[in-house]
Amino acid sequence: MNTSRGQSATVNAGSMADIAFLLLIFFLVTTTISDEKGILQQLPAECPSGTICKADIAERNLLRIYINAENEIIVKNEIILIEKLK
Template structure:
């Protein structure tokens, strides 16, 4: 009598590795990887051409903002909430301290800036400062400039920001230049 042994059918596993490899390559090639853009801010050169970098800045034209290691925001030595920073910045920039600004709406407070073109915002941070808080401060400063520029656009050109042409945008940016000095505290 013959003994019958049935062998189980076998699957060729050699091609399985090839298929897995091809799928891996397919997904690597077709996947898009997003790139983080970071902060959209152009860093100034050491000393821009046509600028006197040895010129001393009057103390009243500097708004000193400090973010310490405990993430406390200090504006000119006083602890301040981030929510109040935009209003403080707008009052500082639009002050018209020397009376020469024809478009400023400020109240000419003696301790604040002479003119928006002379105003400098000094932002100092600790190396232990929270990055999210730093970005929130940057946002508030940008909002202050945007709102002042928007008011200028309406009063001078009678247009909303999205209706301005390139030369009008340049004029607005020259009226309220974003002069920001960033430094790390020791």
């Protein structure tokens, strides 16, 4: 009997790439991608023209932005740069 303990079995690596490619295609085809719903907003009703509309909006839902005479933007009583306004 001829047994050599120094040699290891070889695996054909060419078919490994084919199997990996087929698995990739399988998962791309079968995976479902969830839809982005974004931020849900409730806009006020449209106001008829020529009338003054008033709506009760909670203070926590308001962001007050002011521009002074020097064209500086003021949010929450702090002057900020336009790049910082998000």
